Structures are given as C-alpha cells and as structure tokens.
Amino acid sequence: MNPVDYFSIPSVSSRSFKVWQRNKDVFIKNIKLNFLPPFIEPILYLLALGFGLGKFVESIDGVPYARFIAPALIAVSVMYASFFECSYSSYVRMYYQKTFDAMIATPLTIEDVIAGELLWGATRSMINATVMIPVIALFGLIDLKYAVLIIPFAFMGGLLFAAIGMCFTAITPNIMSINYPVLLFITPMFLFSGTFFPLSALPVPIQYFATAFLPLTHIVNVIRTLSYGMLSSSLIFDVAWILFVGIALLVLSINLMKRRLII
Amino acid sequence: MFGFLGPNGAGKTTTMRMIQCISPVTGGSLEVLDMDVSTCQREIKSHMGVVPQENNLDEDFTVYENLLVYSRYFDIPKDEAEKRVEELLDFVQLLEKKDVMTESLSGGMKRRLVLARALINRPDVLILDEPTVGLDPQARHLIWEKLRNLKKQGVTIVLTSHYLDEVEKLCDRLVVMDNGKILVEGSPMGVIEEFIGSDIIEAENNPELLECLQQKEAKYEIIGDTVHIYADNAREISEFLLMECSLSKISARPATLEDVFLKLTGRRLRE
Numbered sequence: 001m002n003p004v005d006y007f008s009i010p011s012v013s014s015r016s017f018k019v020w021q022r023n024k025d026v027f028i029k030n031i032k033l034n035f036l037p038p039f040i041e042p043i044l045y046l047l048a049l050g051f052g053l054g055k056f057v058e059s060i061d062g063v064p065y066a067r068f069i070a071p072a073l074i075a076v077s078v079m080y081a082s083f084f085e086c087s088y089s090s091y092v093r094m095y096y097q098k099t100f101d102a103m104i105a106t107p108l109t110i111e112d113v114i115a116g117e118l119l120w121g122a123t124r125s126m127i128n129a130t131v132m133i134p135v136i137a138l139f140g141l142i143d144l145k146y147a148v149l150i151i152p153f154a155f156m157g158g159l160l161f162a163a164i165g166m167c168f169t170a171i172t173p174n175i176m177s178i179n180y181p182v183l184l185f186i187t188p189m190f191l192f193s194g195t196f197f198p199l200s201a202l203p204v205p206i207q208y209f210a211t212a213f214l215p216l217t218h219i220v221n222v223i224r225t226l227s228y229g230m231l232s233s234s235l236i237f238d239v240a241w242i243l244f245v246g247i248a249l250l251v252l253s254i255n256l257m258k259r260r261l262i263i
Numbered sequence: 264m265f266g267f268l269g270p271n272g273a274g275k276t277t278t279m280r281m282i283q284c285i286s287p288v289t290g291g292s293l294e295v296l297d298m299d300v301s302t303c304q305r306e307i308k309s310h311m312g313v314v315p316q317e318n319n320l321d322e323d324f325t326v327y328e329n330l331l332v333y334s335r336y337f338d339i340p341k342d343e344a345e346k347r348v349e350e351l352l353d354f355v356q357l358l359e360k361k362d363v364m365t366e367s368l369s370g371g372m373k374r375r376l377v378l379a380r381a382l383i384n385r386p387d388v389l390i391l392d393e394p395t396v397g398l399d400p401q402a403r404h405l406i407w408e409k410l411r412n413l414k415k416q417g418v419t420i421v422l423t424s425h426y427l428d429e430v431e432k433l434c435d436r437l438v439v440m441d442n443g444k445i446l447v448e449g450s451p452m453g454v455i456e457e458f459i460g461s462d463i464i465e466a467e468n469n470p471e472l473l474e475c476l477q478q479k480e481a482k483y484e485i486i487g488d489t490v491h492i493y494a495d496n497a498r499e500i501s502e503f504l505l506m507e508c509s510l511s512k513i514s515a516r517p518a519t520l521e522d523v524f525l526k527l528t529g530r531r532l533r534e
C-alpha cells in the first residue's frame with residue numbers, strides 16, 4: 001500500500017450500527033459483570049488515594065487532592081475501556097472467534113465491521129463515564145454544573161483510544177504482543193498525563209512532550225475543567241487536538257485493518 | 264450444482280473467497296449473478312449464503328441468537344427473521360438445541376447450524392466449502408437431502424469437497440483444479456468416461472501381465488502391487504485378459520471420480 005492510501009477515506013455505511021448492536025447485545029448478556037468495574041474502581045481509588053494518600057498531600061491549585069484525582073479516574077477509565085475493547089477484545093473476535101469473517105460474508109464490508117467496533121469501543125468509554133459520575137458525585141467530588149458534558153466528551157475521547165487500540169490490533173503479530181503498547185504507551189500515560197499529580201511538576205521538555213503526544217493529557221484536562229464546574233478557552237485546544245488526531249487515527253485504523261483482513 | 268475438486272492447497276477456498284467478494288481478483292474477471300465482484304459486493308453478498316471451511320459461529324451467543332443476530336446483517340425484519348430462524352432450526356434438526364451456547368455443540372451440530380445460518384437470507388447462490396467435513400454418515404445424508412431440496416427450489420450451489428462420492432452424486436458439473444489451474448471441466452459421468460472409461464479392472468502386478476497388456480495396447484496404470492486397467496467394457500476385457508494373459512486374481516468395478524482425481528492430480532501427498 002502507498003503511504004497516502006493509509007489515510008484515504010474509507011466508505012463506511014450505516015450498517016456498521018449492526019456490528020455495534022451485536023457487541024451491545026453481548027455486553028447486555030453480562031451486564032452485571034460489565035457494570036461492576038466502573039462502579040467499584042473509583043470507590044477503591046478514591047478511598048486509597050483520595051482520602052488515604054490525600055491526607056499527606058497539600059491541596060493542588062487550591063483543590064483538595066481527592067477532588068483533583070476524581071476526574072482523572074474518569075479519564076483513565078475512558079482510555080482503558082475503549083483501548084482494551086478495540087485491542088484485546090477485537091483481536092479475540094477477529095482471530096479466535098472469526099466473528100469478522102462471518103460478518104463480511106453478509107452485506108457488511110470490512111470497513112463497516114471495523115467502524116462498528118470503534119463505535120462500540122467509544123460507547124464503552126461513555127458507559128463507564130456515565131456510571132462513574134454519580135458515584136463520584138456521591139463523595140461530593142464533582143461539580144454537577146457541566147458534569148453532563150463529560151458524557152458526550154467521553155464518547156469522543158473513547159473514539160480516539162478505540163482507534164489507537166485498533167491500530168495495534170491491525171499490526172500485532174499475536175495477542176501477546178499487545179502487551180508492548182500497554183506497557184510502553186498506555187501505562188506511562190496512566191501515570192504521566194496530569195492524572196495523579198499536575199503536569200507542571202515535570203521538567204518543561206517532558207511537559208511539552210506530554211501535551212504534544214500523550215492523548216490522555218487532553219482528556220484529563222477537559223474532564224477536570226468540566227468537573228470543577230468551569231469552562232475555559234484552553235478546552236478548545238484540547239478538543240481540537242483530540243478531533244484532529246482522533247479522525248486521522250480512525251481513518252488509519254480502518255485502512256490498516258483492511259490491509260490485514262483482505263488476503 | 265457445481266463442484267470444485269482438488270488436492271489440499273489447490274486453491275479451492277481461495278476461489279470461494281473470490282466468489283464471495285472477499286479476496287481480490289488479481290487477473291481475469293469474475294461475475295456473480297451478472298454483477299462484477301469488485302464493484303457490487305454488497306448486492307452480491309445479500310443474495311449469497313456461505314458455509315465456510317472453518318466454522319465461525321458466534322460463540323458469545325446461543326444457537327437461536329446466532330441466527331437472529333446474523334439475520335440483522337441482512338436487514339431482515341425481526342418478526343420475519345424469527346419465523347425463518349424457527350423454520351431453519353427445524354430444517355437442520357436443531358430446534359431442541361435452540362437455547363444452548365454454540366461452543367457446547369458437537370462438531371456435526373455446528374456444521375448444521377452454519378448451514379442454517381447460510382440460508383437465513385434465502386440465498387440465490389449457496390457457497391459450500393467442505394460442508395460435510397467431520398460429519399457422521401447420518402448428518403451427511405441429511406445435508407445431501409437438504410441440498411437436493413434447495414437445488415429443486417432453484418438455488419445455485421457451489422461446492423467443494425474431498426468426499427468424491429458426494430460430489431459424484433450431487434453435482435451437475437465440476438472442475439478438478441490444482442495449483443490454481445483448472446485441469447478438467449465437465450459432468451461427473453463425462454469426466455469419468457473421458458479419462459478412465461466406464462470401468463476399472465484391478466489385477467495383481469506381475470511382469471507377465473504388463474508384457475501382455477503392452478502387447479494388447481491396453482490403457483493401464485501401475486499402483487504399487489496392483490495394476491489398474493481402464494476399460495469401456497469390463498466384462499469383455501476381463502474375459503479376454505483371463506484367457507490371453509494368464510491372470511490369477513482380478514476384479515472389475517465401475518470407475519469413479521476418485522480414479523479421475525488421482526489420475527489427474529497424482530498420487531503423492533501434498534505438503
């Protein structure tokens with residue numbers, strides 16, 4: 001494939017919704033198990049880090065520590081939900097269950113199938129955010145003024161991480177190798193994106209690096225600002241970054257998967 | 264009903280995948296239902312049912328849900344789909360397994376469910392890549408019967424199989440292929456007549472016999488310690504051989520597709 005072809009616009013149809021629907025149906029079958037993590041995890045983190053560790057931490061920019069990390073927990077969950085859905089889970093469906101093979105024998109095309117997977121990944125991010133917001137609100141750690149905006153934003157951020165996960169699915173030689181991007185990309189991002197301490201604590205070059213290349217920094221920024229009940233013009237930059245990179249990676253991921261699956 | 268035969272790795276599955284608009288056609292042209300596979304993918308696939316060589320049932324769902332979810336990919340309305348699912352499960356005798364998860368089905372049951380799934384859109388063209396592999400004789404006969412039924416209803420069936428008796432019985436026309444090339448094409452009987460004759464006489468291999476056969480200019484082939492003599496009139500020839508060539512043990516039988524297959528593609532195992 002010509003390098004330019006990796007960014008040619010794929011022809012996706014509304015049929016990708018059927019793929020989304022298929023994944024939703026499986027999700028509903030195990031709904032209790034699926035709802036547990038976004039419900040339990042924030043409680044554990046808030047108790048251990050927010051209220052435990054938080055006792056020893058001065059307030060950050062005038063905000064108590066628990067209130068500082070609460071929105072980061074949502075952002076991290078947005079990242080994990082769609083990344084893992086479109087990496088390990090999609091890989092299992094593609095390679096082990098051959099679900100994609102069965103689908104492309106119907107009027108669905110490969111583009112539809114991958115688009116449906118990406119949309120579903122983003123939906124999982126949105127579901128997690130939707131469950132976590134009330135849990136965090138119960139602890140009184142979120143201002144509800146703009147909190148509802150976090151939900152559609154979680155979908156948008158979810159699409160970005162879904163695309164990242166799908167790119168790795170398209171190029172990984174086997175399922176074990178997905179551990180590399182997790183170890184070298186996702187985990188560092190979890191720690192160094194202004195999640196548990198502000199970016200400003202890092203050396204300046206690393207701050208620039210994080211802003212330029214770590215998607216999670218932008219997700220954390222937006223969700224944190226909204227959860228403080230504020231809007232700020234800096235959000236435009238974050239959203240623009242997410243949109244630009246997100247769209248590029250969505251297109252790339254579909255083309256990479258096409259290359260992988262058409263033989 | 265059309266059959267594709269050929270040894271392992273001949274390119275049968277690849278051909279099937281091209282007909283399904285999945286693998287790209289790198290040379291020549293391919294039309295299905297008068298439509299070009301490279302431009303009318305959706306249209307062609309909506310009229311096609313596929314039983315792939317490897318089962319790919321959705322293991323996250325039950326038998327019933329598998330068919331229902333699949334029907335959605337074809338835009339079949341829900342109540343119509345529910346009706347068809349019941350009918351098809353009955354057709355492949357899986358109604359009592361309706362609420363079982365597919366992973367706990369036996370191999371033969373899975374195969375039957377894949378066939379039912381391929382019929383959910385009432386296809387005009389049915390692609391079957393080794394549909395009866397791993398089935399017990401009962402299940403194979405059941406599937407043959409279903410296929411004959413479908414054929415009567417006017418469905419075009421394209422089949423690959425390594426059970427040559429099956430192909431001989433079912434197919435109207437067939438090709439034998441190897442290394443991606445077609446070796447012969449014709450009806451099962453036509454192909455047998457053309458390459459073997461109507462009968463085969465098997466005799467023990469010994470030098471005298473070979474000499475005698477050479478003298479009579481008979482068509483024959485040596486396979487290990489037996490000799491296959493191709494004949495159009497088995498009785499006459501065997502009587503003749505018995506008299507002229509001092510044979511000890513011979514047996515005559517009608518020639519089969521398997522004889523043609525082995526003759527055309529050689530007897531060596533494929534790697």
Ligand SMILES: Nc1ncnc2c1ncn2[C@@H]1O[C@H](COP(=O)(O)OP(=O)(O)OP(=O)(O)O)[C@@H](O)[C@H]1O
Nearest residue numbers: 269270271272273274275276277278316442443444
């Ligand atoms: N026309 C062709 N030219 C070159 N290579 C081909 C051609 N057709 C198929 N192949 C290659 O041959 C290999 C085996 O093909 P395929 O899976 O179609 O075999 P098959 O006939 O279905 O075998 P089996 O009986 O084992 O299922 C594949 O790697 C495929 O890429």
Ligand SMILES: [Mg+2]
Nearest residue numbers: 275276277316
């Ligand atoms: Mg094959």
